[in-house]
Every structure is written in C-alpha cells, then in structure tokens.
Amino acid sequence: MATGGKVAIITGGNAGIGLTVAQRLLTEHPELTLCLACRSKPRAEAARDVLLLSHPKASISIVLVDTSNIKSVYQAAKQLKQMYNHVDYLYLNAGIMKVVGVNWDYFWKNLFSSKFIHMFTTGDGLLKEKEEITEEGLETVFATNVFGHFVLIKELEDILGQNGCPTQLIWTSSSNAVETHFDIDNIQHRNKEGGHYSSSKYSTDVLSIALNIQFNNKGIYSHVTCPGLVMTNLTFGILPSWFWNLILPIFWLLRIFVPTMNYDTYNGSEALVWLSKQQPESLDARCKYVSHCNFWGTRYVHQHKLKIEDKTADNLYQQLVQLEQTFNHK
Ligand SMILES: NC(=O)C1=CN([C@@H]2O[C@H](COP(=O)(O)OP(=O)(O)OC[C@H]3O[C@@H](n4cnc5c(N)ncnc54)[C@H](OP(=O)(O)O)[C@@H]3O)[C@@H](O)[C@H]2O)C=CC1
C-alpha cells in the first residue's frame, strides 16, 4: 500500500491525452505514484514501458478497468482501495465517440458564415454518430464517459480527501459539450439520431458541479477540462491520420481564430496538468479549464464560466445514484 507521496490515477492513461498527462505528471511531480487504469493489459503495459524509458525510477502500476462495464468498475475500485489509502489526482479521462461520418454538407454550408468559429471550436453539427447498448443495458458512450466514472468515484469515496489531503477529480470534458444535446429526462441520450458524445460531455460538466456541492466539505474537488481538438485515436476514428497530417498547416492558420486547435497531446494536456499544480480550494468550481495554444505556439489555460444551475446538477446526481442502485453489486 502506497502511504507517502502523491498518488495519481488516470483512466485511459495508456494512449492519447491520458498518456501525455501521465508523462507530464511524472516530470512535474517527481515523487509521484502513478496508476494507469486501463481496459487492455497489453496496451497498458506498453504505455508503462514508454513512461519508464523517460522516467526509469517511476512507480507505475496498472489496474484493469473497462469504464463501460459497471462490474469491471466495482472490481477495479476494490483493487485500488487495497493499493492506496489516499488519492491526490483522479483523472476521469477514458472516453469514446461512436462516429460514423462527417456531415460535409453542414461543413461547407457554414464555412464562410458567422457559425465558422463555433463550428471549429465545438464540432457541433459536424459529426454523425451511432448508438450502441452495452451488455449491461447502458448506452455505451454514456456508460464509458460518464457513468463508469461516477461509479468509480462513489466506490473510491473512502480513500478520497483523506487525512487533510485534498483529492482533485479532473475530468477530460470537451468543447463539444453543448447544452442543446443534453436532456435531463433522458440522461443516457437513448434513441437519438446523434449528439451522444456531446450529451455525455455536457453531463460531465453538470456532474462536476454536483460533485463539488456534495463533496467539497470532505476535501474532494472536481474540475472539468477541455483539451480542444487533439490528434489521437479518437480523431483518427473520424478521419484518417494522413488527412489530419495533410491539413496540419491549416491548424496553424485556424489558431488565429480558434485557439483550441491544439493538434498535439502536449498542447491539449496543458489544462489537465496545470490543474495538478493548483490549490483545488482556490479554483473556481464553475469554470471549464481549456487548453489553448496561440499562433506562435504559446500554451495557456483559459477559464470558461459554466452556466449550469444547481438544481440541474442535483437532479443529474440523484438520477446517477438511482441508476447505480440498480446494479446492486453488494
Ligand atoms: N482528441 C480530442 O480532440 C479530444 C478528446 N477529448 C477527450 O479526451 C479523452 C481522451 O481521449 P483521447 O486521448 O483523445 O483518445 P484516445 O482514443 O487516444 O484515448 C482514449 C483512452 O480512453 C480509453 N478507453 C476508451 N474506452 C474505454 C473503456 N471502456 N474503459 C477504459 N478505458 C477506455 C482508451 O483505451 P484503449 O487504448 O484501450 O482504447 C484510451 O486509453 C476522452 O475522454 C475524449 O473524449 C476531449 C476533447 C477533444
């Protein structure tokens, strides 16, 4: 059991933004004990090997978890509680998007309109998605991005905010989290044409506010981040990597108007790493922390105020609690 030093757990820490956060945290916090909470053992072990190349003395463990599978989340939480008696940083980062294509008609229609900046910042209206249901009967994107993480937090509650040492819950949300796709009466976003990813990310923003209301007095603080647009396996699922490489110069130009065109995971992880260096009590719980990179390549964190009402946050929280009770694992 890890007793001294800082402890960071990163879901989806084997690839993309999660792996870069892991890399940067090991540099920023030399005594860090790191746990990669991943769904694939070989991919997690490969990531650990990569991290050990640059940080040979680092303490890195692996816990297997599939955030879309609640049974797996319970097992992982049990294991984590045996391994750690406190957690400093819990990165709720694992995420998926079930994209089936790009709405190019919408793209060309709005390219030279006033919607241009909104379109490139959020991707709203540009993506066609499909719905899938997990074997446990949950909408897959909701289960992976939101509910699995919610259950993980609830299960780890005993070791969060312990011994006067605050815990930071750091969500990888998105600029695609737009209210129009979120329906408090259909939090899983069932039987909808699209907007599953957006709904799930808006839910994390709402949930983060609820978690602050519920847990700040126990030393648990929740914040949402936005990495902007970053080239990872997630974006290679939208368009092939050769296409993204080809339009790299366009990203630089677009940054004049859209500073969230981060392109690489280092730029995109800026807000996630920055948060780990802040006193959580001093942060605004109602802000989204956005990674920006300007035309000259300077990285900075932009704070975007969330307009979410407490009653919406509380409603979502209660619904998630009720949903969790249906799993009744004990
Ligand atoms: N890329 C972008 O432009 C943006 C990404 N984000 C968010 O950033 C986060 C990280 O994504 P990104 O790095 O881009 O994409 P990647 O696909 O590179 O990384 C996603 C990570 O999540 C893991 N993961 C996916 N599903 C599950 C699951 N069911 N259980 C456990 N782990 C899972 C993946 O594991 P495996 O390797 O096994 O698939 C991988 O480690 C996501 O939440 C995404 O929504 C937000 C805004 C923009």
Ligand SMILES: CC(C)CCC[C@@H](C)[C@H]1CC[C@H]2C3=C(CC[C@]12C)[C@@]1(C)CCC(=O)C[C@@H]1CC3
């Ligand atoms: C010339 C190119 C830049 C054209 C690309 C058009 C679109 C495919 C992209 C424009 C804005 C992008 C975007 C995302 C995906 C790809 C775009 C829609 C995300 C939705 C990816 C996941 C996120 O969390 C947020 C991103 C916002 C911007």
